[in-house]
Amino acid sequence: MAMMRPFSRITNMPRELKLFVAASLVGGIAFNIVESTFNNFLNERFALTGFQRSFLEFPRELPGFLVVFVSACLWFLCSRRQTVVAMLFCAAGALLIGFLSPVYMIMVAWLFIYSAGQHLFIPLSSTIGMELAKEGKTGQRLGQLNSIRNVSIIIGSLLVMVGFKYVGITFHHTFAMAAFGFTVAAVVVFKMKPEQTQRPTEHLKLYKEYRLYYLLSILYGSRKQIFLTFGPWVLVTIFHQPTQTIAGLFLIGAVVGIVFQPLLGRAIDGLGERFVLLSEATLLIFVCLGYGFSKFLLPEKTAFITVCICFLLDQMLMSVNIARSTYMRKIALHNSHVQPALTSSVTLDHIFSITVGLLGGVIWDAFGFQYVFLLGSLIAVCNLFAAFHVRIPKIKRVAA
Numbered sequence: 282m283a284m285m286r287p288f289s290r291i292t293n294m295p296r297e298l299k300l301f302v303a304a305s306l307v308g309g310i311a312f313n314i315v316e317s318t319f320n321n322f323l324n325e326r327f328a329l330t331g332f333q334r335s336f337l338e339f340p341r342e343l344p345g346f347l348v349v350f351v352s353a354c355l356w357f358l359c360s361r362r363q364t365v366v367a368m369l370f371c372a373a374g375a376l377l378i379g380f381l382s383p384v385y386m387i388m389v390a391w392l393f394i395y396s397a398g399q400h401l402f403i404p405l406s407s408t409i410g411m412e413l414a415k416e417g418k419t420g421q422r423l424g425q426l427n428s429i430r431n432v433s434i435i436i437g438s439l440l441v442m443v444g445f446k447y448v449g450i451t452f453h454h455t456f457a458m459a460a461f462g463f464t465v466a467a468v469v470v471f472k473m474k475p476e477q478t479q480r481p482t483e484h485l486k487l488y489k490e491y492r493l494y495y496l497l498s499i500l501y502g503s504r505k506q507i508f509l510t511f512g513p514w515v516l517v518t519i520f521h522q523p524t525q526t527i528a529g530l531f532l533i534g535a536v537v538g539i540v541f542q543p544l545l546g547r548a549i550d551g552l553g554e555r556f557v558l559l560s561e562a563t564l565l566i567f568v569c570l571g572y573g574f575s576k577f578l579l580p581e582k583t584a585f586i587t588v589c590i591c592f593l594l595d596q597m598l599m600s601v602n603i604a605r606s607t608y609m610r611k612i613a614l615h616n617s618h619v620q621p622a623l624t625s626s627v628t629l630d631h632i633f634s635i636t637v638g639l640l641g642g643v644i645w646d647a648f649g650f651q652y653v654f655l656l657g658s659l660i661a662v663c664n665l666f667a668a669f670h671v672r673i674p675k676i677k678r679v680a681a
Contacts, residue, residue, distance in 0.1 A: 300470070305430055308368060311371070311375070327388075333642075336642055345502075345628065345630070359476045361470055365467045372464045374392065379452060400631075406426075419606075420607045421549075425543055427546075435536060488618065491613075494612065497671075498630045502631055512572065515588060519576065520585050534596035549604050565661035571590070573658075576588075
């Protein structure tokens with residue numbers, strides 16, 4: 282009977298939640314296939330230096346800066362229809378990167394298209410997830426959806442690991458599989474019932490009442506960029522790890538995440554956003570120091586294992602971003618402010634993440650990779666002080 286409970290929960294899900302879970306699963310597989318192979322694709326196809334790799338983050342992250350304007354232009358589409366557009370952009374970008382990238386600069390153009398879809402989807406996924414949650418259970422719902430995405434990471438990582446090691450697939454195959462997955466996710470989301478659209482003026486307005494949320498988002502974006510850009514790059518270039526290793530680490534993190542994500546959601550609902558954000562910032566300090574200095578303080582094998590553990594911990598801690606989303610929902614003065622505020626925060630954090638990405642590349646080439654992660658630890662300290670000021674005011678939100 283206990284084994285039947287998960288299946289019973291699935292069959293009893295509301296239709297809209299079932300569709301979004303299915304889209305999250307398939308889209309998550311596609312995202313992971315790209316993430317698991319992209320750094321090795323760059324290294325083998327273009328042989329980039331540390332600065333060239335970091336410079337690539339400018340066209341990759343620029344759509345994150347522009348996302349608030351893109352979302353405002355698409356104001357006539359509800360969040361679910363905007364998600365369809367995002368998935369189609371990802372599908373087109375993945376296909377073009379895999380099959381029409383004869384030189385570096387052309388690949389950069391296709392990466393911009395892929396990244397535009399990816400960054401448009403980031404705030405939309407949280408918005409839709411919270412719309413599908415019961416009152417007081419938003420953290421739990423987002424944790425459950427992240428757990429579903431961890432299942433997709435397991436599937437995507439296994440496809441990459443088995444494919445490269447035993448089947449002999451190429452980067453052409455992985456990008457084609459990703460494009461197919463994004464297209465399927467777009468079709469599934471399109472089947473969801475559209476909800477009310479937001480007024481266009483809401484997308485471009487910042488509120489002083491949400492300034493701490495904006496600050497937390499900026500700090501998250503800054504430290505996220507160090508992990509996304511330089512974390513895998515350390516494994517690929519400093520420890521010379523193949524595609525299978527990166528995919529394997531994503532796989533391990535996903536298995537752990539299936540248990541971790543729901544617990545994180547419950548911790549947010551039970552212990553509060555402040556406790557969770559303080560814990561994240563504290564752990565991040567040690568993760569960054571482990572990334573940067575294990576190579577110099579520990580034997581080679583032990584250093585490699587330590588960096589892998591840091592990679593997995595950071596992968597888990599990235600999920601704490603849902604605490605920022607639930608914090609925004611709780612402090613919102615008006616229901617209609619939530620999705621535009623989440624989108625605006627993506628633009629704000631990318632102003633700084635692009636800068637940190639470029640600065641990190643300069644630091645890597647001039648002083649060494651360890652100082653990039655020293656910068657990350659300083660950002661984590663700033664995040665710790667910001668998290669101390671998180672409070673949930675007793676306010677009554679106005680319905681849209």
